[in-house]
Amino acid sequence: MAIGSFPAIGAALAIAVSAIATAYAQAKIGSAGVGALAEDDSLFGSVLILTAIPETIVIFGLVVSLVVAGFI
Amino acid sequence: MTKISVTGSKEHLEDVIEELHNLQLMDINQYEGELDTGEPVSEAEDLSELLVDVRSLLSKMPELEVENEEVRIGEVQKDIRQVKEEIEGLNQQEEELEREIEQTREKKQFFKKLKETKLEINNLKPSETLDVFIGKLDASKFEANVGVDDYQLFHSKSADVVVYSKRKADRIETALEEAARDRFKLPKTNFSGTCQEVYKKLDKKLSRLEDRCSEIETKEASIAEEWRGKLVYLETYLTEKIEKAEAPIKFATTQRTFTAKGWIPTDSFEKIEERLAEVSKGKIHIEKAQQDEKEQIPVKHENNRAVKPFESLTDLVSVPRYNELDPSFILLLTFPLFFGFMIGDAGYGITTGIVFLAGMKKFPQAAKIFKALMWTSASTVIFGLLYGEMFGTQIYQSPFYRGDLWTPFFYLSIAIGIAHINLGLLIGAYNEYKQHGLMEAIFAKLSWILLQVAAVAGYFTFTNYGTVPGALVGIGIATPTLIMLLKGEGVEGIVEIPSLISNILSYARLFGVSVAAYSLAGTVNAIADPAMSSGSLLGIALGTTVLLFGHTLLTFLKIMEGFLQGIRLHYVEMFGWFYEGGGKKYAPFGAKQS
Numbered sequence: 001m002a003i004g005s006f007p008a009i010g011a012a013l014a015i016a017v018s019a020i021a022t023a024y025a026q027a028k029i030g031s032a033g034v035g036a037l038a039e040d041d042s043l044f045g046s047v048l049i050l051t052a053i054p055e056t057i058v059i060f061g062l063v064v065s066l067v068v069a070g071f072i
Numbered sequence: 073m074t075k076i077s078v079t080g081s082k083e084h085l086e087d088v089i090e091e092l093h094n095l096q097l098m099d100i101n102q103y104e105g106e107l108d109t110g111e112p113v114s115e116a117e118d119l120s121e122l123l124v125d126v127r128s129l130l131s132k133m134p135e136l137e138v139e140n141e142e143v144r145i146g147e148v149q150k151d152i153r154q155v156k157e158e159i160e161g162l163n164q165q166e167e168e169l170e171r172e173i174e175q176t177r178e179k180k181q182f183f184k185k186l187k188e189t190k191l192e193i194n195n196l197k198p199s200e201t202l203d204v205f206i207g208k209l210d211a212s213k214f215e216a217n218v219g220v221d222d223y224q225l226f227h228s229k230s231a232d233v234v235v236y237s238k239r240k241a242d243r244i245e246t247a248l249e250e251a252a253r254d255r256f257k258l259p260k261t262n263f264s265g266t267c268q269e270v271y272k273k274l275d276k277k278l279s280r281l282e283d284r285c286s287e288i289e290t291k292e293a294s295i296a297e298e299w300r301g302k303l304v305y306l307e308t309y310l311t312e313k314i315e316k317a318e319a320p321i322k323f324a325t326t327q328r329t330f331t332a333k334g335w336i337p338t339d340s341f342e343k344i345e346e347r348l349a350e351v352s353k354g355k356i357h358i359e360k361a362q363q364d365e366k367e368q369i370p371v372k373h374e375n376n377r378a379v380k381p382f383e384s385l386t387d388l389v390s391v392p393r394y395n396e397l398d399p400s401f402i403l404l405l406t407f408p409l410f411f412g413f414m415i416g417d418a419g420y421g422i423t424t425g426i427v428f429l430a431g432m433k434k435f436p437q438a439a440k441i442f443k444a445l446m447w448t449s450a451s452t453v454i455f456g457l458l459y460g461e462m463f464g465t466q467i468y469q470s471p472f473y474r475g476d477l478w479t480p481f482f483y484l485s486i487a488i489g490i491a492h493i494n495l496g497l498l499i500g501a502y503n504e505y506k507q508h509g510l511m512e513a514i515f516a517k518l519s520w521i522l523l524q525v526a527a528v529a530g531y532f533t534f535t536n537y538g539t540v541p542g543a544l545v546g547i548g549i550a551t552p553t554l555i556m557l558l559k560g561e562g563v564e565g566i567v568e569i570p571s572l573i574s575n576i577l578s579y580a581r582l583f584g585v586s587v588a589a590y591s592l593a594g595t596v597n598a599i600a601d602p603a604m605s606s607g608s609l610l611g612i613a614l615g616t617t618v619l620l621f622g623h624t625l626l627t628f629l630k631i632m633e634g635f636l637q638g639i640r641l642h643y644v645e646m647f648g649w650f651y652e653g654g655g656k657k658y659a660p661f662g663a664k665q666s
Binding site for chain 2: 044045052055062063072
């Protein structure tokens with residue numbers, strides 16, 4: 001489907017910025033999580049969950065960019 | 073689970089412990105109360121000491137693959153000191169030799185740089201009138217700057233030596249300072265002669281030292297060959313023995329009697345009663361005991377063979393509570409489905425299966441998780457056949473080919489999300505019903521489902537009959553639902569409403585990963601395509617390499633994506649609606665803890 005330049009840029013920004021935000025959050029949580037695992041490796045499940053939480057941000061970015069691009 | 077208390081006379085203490093250890097059924101509680109706790113059996117201390125020795129000895133021995141060898145404690149106890157001294161002596165010699173080898177290597181390196189200068193080693197040492205610079209020099213810069221000629225310069229490929237008179241030291245050293253790129257320190261050595269000769273002597277010394285070092289290693293290996301099997305056997309044996317010897321610490325005792333309390337699976341009560349009576353010749357009293365207030369009942373998973381491998385994935389988050397539904401069966405039901413839905417490629421289904429099979433062989437301690445993952449491979453093959461995809465190429469004209477159906481796939485992902493979360497809510501309602509009764513189940517969990525019904529009903533009335541009827545229907549159902557929710561979950565429930573939407577939207581990742589999986593495989597094929605279709609032998613070889621490398625890499629990438637995204641949809645999005653966890657794992661006395 002053809003879309004205008006501005007919607008295209010908007011869609012790209014939506015996913016790009018939210019991906020950076022997710023990466024930033026995961027980096028912080030991930031490094032703290034590895035620190036916690038070094039102390040007690042039974043925490044693996046909880047650390048996995050904590051690290052996975054910010055991924056929702058990029059999914060929102062994906063949804064917004066799909067809406068802007070006219071996909072849905 | 074049933075709590076029992078075992079009371080008997082102390083003369084049967086050891087037999088009872090031995091039998092409980094063999095049965096591997098009782099999760100013994102630590103006694104806390106006014107009575108004394110038992111003392112470890114007298115030999116426990118000696119055994120612990122021996123175990124420490126055995127472990128330290130094992131850590132000092134080279135690692136060899138040796139079969140375990142049965143041995144008596146006395147036999148090892150007699151010789152262990154001597155072996156320990158021997159191996160410690162060898163370890164020390166080896167360390168010293170390694171240090172010397174390292175030093176000799178450094179010296180050799182130094183003289184190698186000066187080999188071509190033909191200087192005697194004595195010429196490199198400062199004397200009363202002369203000083204020496206050894207290093208790397210920008211020679212032309214030095215000669216242009218120095219301005220005096222009371223020095224001599226010796227070149228070699230990787231080092232320069234300047235011997236200069238101490239009378240003109242100031243000027244020469246300043247010039248050296250400016251032109252020097254590196255300085256080397258003359259190492260101490262007892263050898264004499266030219267640098268070339270010293271280099272050769274050091275080389276000989278080095279090989280002599282290395283020979284001696286490997287001699288020592290051989291000696292260590294022969295000791296390890298003789299002892300390692302015995303020690304590994306003894307380590308397991310002693311660990312078990314000490315476990316038994318220290319068991320009385322958890323018991324309550326009086327001068328002549330002991331009482332042990334703990335949890336057993338309810339159906340094994342009679343078995344324990346019978347066996348303990350047998351070893352103590354009937355002189356033992358076993359009864360069902362009262363559960364203490366706030367005491368956690370240990371939890372043992374009870375699942376059929378298909379669900380069993382998924383228990384470890386549940387425990388990874390948290391062990392279920394005693395009166396809570398074990399969500400392992402949900403993982404069996406939907407985790408492979410999600411994985412297959414996202415990756416959906418018959419080729420990758422097979423390659424991931426090979427990886428998991430190899431993992432099962434290679435890491436037996438994680439075999440359970442790999443076994444669970446095998447299900448995901450099977451599901452990936454099935455979805456691959458359904459989509460008509462194999463390594464990113466379309467193998468037949470499937471009506472479900474993903475490449476043509478992205479928009480329906482997106483809506484399908486969201487629909488799966490709604491179904492999955494509502495399944496979670498229904499399980500949550502069941503848990504609430506079991507723990508707190510019907511009203512709580514309706515208020516705390518079913519109200520969430522009603523809230524969704526309100527939204528859907530409102531939306532459809534709005535599209536068919538206009539804004540006002542739509543709003544009326546929506547608000548009409550939502551208001552009582554919100555009151556129920558407030559009653560069931562408190563203010564937190566109201567605050568949590570947006571998270572219901574965000575959790576459902578999160579299932580869009582099923583679509584997202586699906587797109588990524590589809591396009592990545594296509595990309596590898598597109599890269600290899602020009603080479604493959606060139607027709608030349610070299611082109612086909614190159615193309616095949618790209619395909620092999622690319623699809624191997626993607627196999628691992630897809631395992632990671634499919635696993636992480638699939639499992640987190642369960643852990644974060646779904647379990648959050650019903651799963652509490654925090655249970656205490658059933659750890660019967662005598663069973664190996666994984």
